[in-house]
Amino acid sequence: MPDNQKKMIITVLGSGTSQGVPVIGCNCPVCRSKDPRDKRLRTSILIQTPQVTVAVDAGPDFRQQMLREGITHLDAVLITHEHKDHIGGLDDLRPFIFMNKNPMPLYVSDTALPEIKREYSYAFEEHPYPGAPTYDIHRLDESPFDLGDLHIIPIKLKHFTLTSYAFRIGSFAYVTDLSEISDDIIQRLQGVEYLIIEALQRKKHYSHLTLDEAVDVARRVGTRKTWFTHCSHSMGLAAEVNRELPEGMMLAYDGLKLAISNGIASQEIFQKSISKSNKAKSQ
Ligand SMILES: [Zn+2]
Ligand SMILES: [Zn+2]
Ligand SMILES: [Zn+2]
Helix, strand or coil: CCCCCCCCEEEECCCEECCCCCCCCCCHHHHCCCCCCHHHHHHHHHHHCCCEEEEEEECCCCCHHHHHCCCCCCCCEECCCHHHHHHHHHHHHHHHHHHHHEEEEEEEECCCCCHHHHCCHCCCCCCCCCCCEEEEEEEEECEEEEEEEEEEEEEEEEECEEEEEEEECCCCCEEEECCCCCHHHHCCCCCEEEEEEECCEECCCCCCCCCCCHHHHHHHCCCCCEEEEEEEEHHHHHHHHHHHHCCCEECCCCCCCCEEEECCCCCHHHHHHHHHHHHHCCC
């Protein structure tokens, strides 16, 4: 097993649910908020190590997220599941595909692949139109795999009637789009110190975790720090929700970076990102 925890930077590309925040046409206090932490593009993260740059999902905001973060190279995309907010940006992988002069490796489950083939049928034709994206499909199941210096352990999740995958890398895990937490999942997350997990809203939902459910997972796993992602506008203002959350837990926000070095996440980077967003808030 490669020593995957030597160095890794996680960037929250987007922390919002499927409609994003603000929601088109909504006039609620969260959608009108000037706080940058209340502006949420569709959920995704980027993982960077000295050897590889990997995105988890490429949703409808992927292009904007790559431009915002100044990403010039991408080695692979891991797909959690086939909902549009997670795969809507797969056509925008083309600049990376053209730069790499190679099809983009996609790690996709057997259940998500048919949907991707349907949505992007032009990429899977026998003789695709010139300029169509090209993908190098790798089968994603619960078997761990290596990507450069990353050792990735997928964890299968139940997302109402669908299957979604969480990804654990050493002391870090990214868990989104799930409706149930089993003892088995908690077991597989044991030892995770830094967790990004979805919390849609406070009210019970058929296919997503509520804030209380996500807090409970963090407690049961015993994480050091937890950030909640895939948030809806109905969650409330980030500043207010953060005040209510237990020590070591907060809502994720777009652009949040966390540097993990030898299994320990750098506080400095959190503080820098937080003070930057606070500064922007007061302007
Ligand atoms: Zn709203
Ligand atoms: Zn979903
Ligand atoms: Zn989603």
